[in-house]
Amino acid sequence: MAKRTKTLELHIKKGKRVIPGFGLTLGITIAMVSVLILIPLASVLVYSLSLSGEEFWQIITSANVLYAFGTSILCSFIAAVINCIFGVILAWTLVRYDFPGKRILDGLIELPFALPTAVAGITLSKLYSNKGAIGSFLDKFGIAVSYTHIGLTIALIFIGIPFVVRAIQPVLEKFDSQYEEAAYSLGASKRTTFIRVTLPELRPAMLTGFGLAFARGIGEYGSVIYISGNSEKKHTQVVSYVIMQKLNYLDYSAATAIALVMLIISFIVLLFINIVQIRQSQRTNNV
Amino acid sequence: MSEIISDLNTIDKESIRIAKKYKQKNKNAAGSKEGTFTKIAFISISLIFVVLMLVVPLISVVINSLKLGLAFYIESITTEYVISAIRITLLATVIAVIVNTFFGIVASWAITRFNFKGKQILTTLIDIPFSVSPVIAGLSYIMTFGRMGWATPILDTINEALGTDIQIAFAVPGVVLATIFVTFPFVSRELIPVLNAVGTDEEQAAALMGAGGLTIFRRITFPHIKWALLYGIILCTARALGEFGAVNALSKTRGGTFTLPLEIDALYLSGSADSITASFAVSSILVIISVIVLILRNIVEYKVKK
Incomplete structure (x- = not known):
C-alpha cells in the first residue's frame, strides 16, 4: 500500500498529468465559454466603442438615463440593506433555534430563485396596487406602493432575500459558539456578545450577500417592471427597462452605451465581492 | 491543631x-x-x-x-398561444439543460482535475451570466446575430450556400441561445466544490492502473457527483423555464417564438380584466412547477449534505 502511494506521489511530483482528458475538456470549456458568453458580450462592447466619445457621453448623461441609473442604484441599495437586516435574523433563526416547520421555512427562502421573475412581478404589482390585498390596507394610511419607488424596492427585497440568507447561513453554522460562551462567561451581556463577537465574524458573509443582492437588483428586469409603473415623469424607470425600450425603438447605439455602463458597474460589484471572499478565506485559513 | x-x-x-x-x-x-x-x-x-x-x-x-371560475381557468391555459408558448418553453429548457449539463461536467472536470494558468480567470468568466442583467444577455445576441450584428453576413452566406433559411435573432434559436446564456454556470457551479472536496486520489489510482477517461468518469467520478449534478440540473431547469428578460429582447412573435413568461407578460399588459385573470392562470402553471422544484431541491440538497 505504502509503495503504491509512493509511486503515485512520484508521478504527481514529476508534474505528469495522470488523469486523462486535459486537452479535450479544457478545449471544449474554453470554446463554449467563448462562443456562448464572451463573443456575444464582446459584440456589445465593440459596437458601443464605435460610438464617438461625444455621442456616448450625450446618451449616458441624458436626463432619463441618469434618473434610471439613480433609481436602480438607490432602490437596490436600500433593498439590499433591508435584506441584510432580515437576512441576519432569518439565518440566525434557522441555524440557532429549533421549532416546528423549520424545514418548510428554510425551503421557502429559495422561492424567489424558483419563481419566474415575470410571475413574481405581476403578483406583487397586483397585491400592492390600491385594489390588492395588501395595497388596499396600506392605502387607508395614504401609502401608495405599486407604481412608486416603494413598490420597486419591495420587489427588489423579494428578489434579493435568498442571496443574503444563503450567504450568512453556512458561516453561522460553522461558527464556533465557544467564543460567544467565553465572552459571555467573562461578563459580557448577550447584546455585547452579539455586537462585539458574533457580528464581526458575520460581516464578510453579510457583505457578500449584500453585494450579490445589490448586483442582482441593479440588473433586475422581470420582477420590477410591473410594480414600478415605468413612469418617466415619476422617475420609476429602471436601467434594464430603458435598455429594453431603446431596443424596441431600434436605437442600438443608446442600448449598447447604457449596457456598457451597466456592465462596468456590475463588474465593480463582482470585484468587490471577490475581494471580500478572498479576505474571508485568508482569515479562516489563518485560524 | x-x-x-x-x-x-x-x-x-x-x-x-x-x-x-x-x-x-x-x-x-x-x-x-x-x-x-x-x-x-x-x-x-x-x-x-x-x-x-x-x-x-x-x-x-x-x-x-381562479377568480373567474374553473372553466375560465382551463379555457385560458389551453388557448393556441399558450400551447405554443408551452412548446417553445419546453424546447428551450430541454436544450439548455442538455447543453449546460454537458458543459458543467466537462468544465468542472477541467477545472478541478488539472492545474493550469488562468484557472481563476476561467472560473470567473463562467460565472459572468450570474452578474449580467438578462436584458444585456438578450442585447448581446441581437448585436451578434441581429440586423446590425457582425455574424449576420456569415449566417446569410451559409443560408445562401445551403439554400436554408436559418434565423437566430427574433427566432426560436435566439430564444434557445438566450436561455442557455442565463443558465450557463448553474451545473458547473454545483459540481466544482464537490469535485474539489472529493480530491483526485481515486482517479489517479485508476488512471495508473490503466483505466481510460470515460471509465474513470463512469465508475469513480460519477457516483460522487450524481446528487450535486441532479441538484444543478434542477436549478438550471427552474431558471430556464422562468427566464424573461433575455428572451424578451430576442422574441417578438406571439404564438411563434413566445415562451410562457412572455405570454404571461402579453396577457397582463393587454389590460382587460379577463386577460389579467388569464395571465394569472398561465402563471399558476409556473407556480406549481416552482413549488415542485422547491420540494425536489430540498430533498436533493439533503442528500448532497449527507
Missing part, C-alpha cells in the same frame, strides 16, 4: 466555590429567560417576513387565477 486549621480553610474555600457556582447558576437562569424572549421574537419576525413577503404572493397567484 494545624491540621484543623487547614481543614477549616478547605471548608471555607469549598463554600465560597459553591456560593459562586450558585450565583452563576442563577445568572444563567436569568440569561435563558432573556434567551427565550429573543428566540420568540426572532422566530416571529422570521415567520412574519416569510409569510408576508413570500407566501402571500404565492397564494395570491392562485386566488387571482
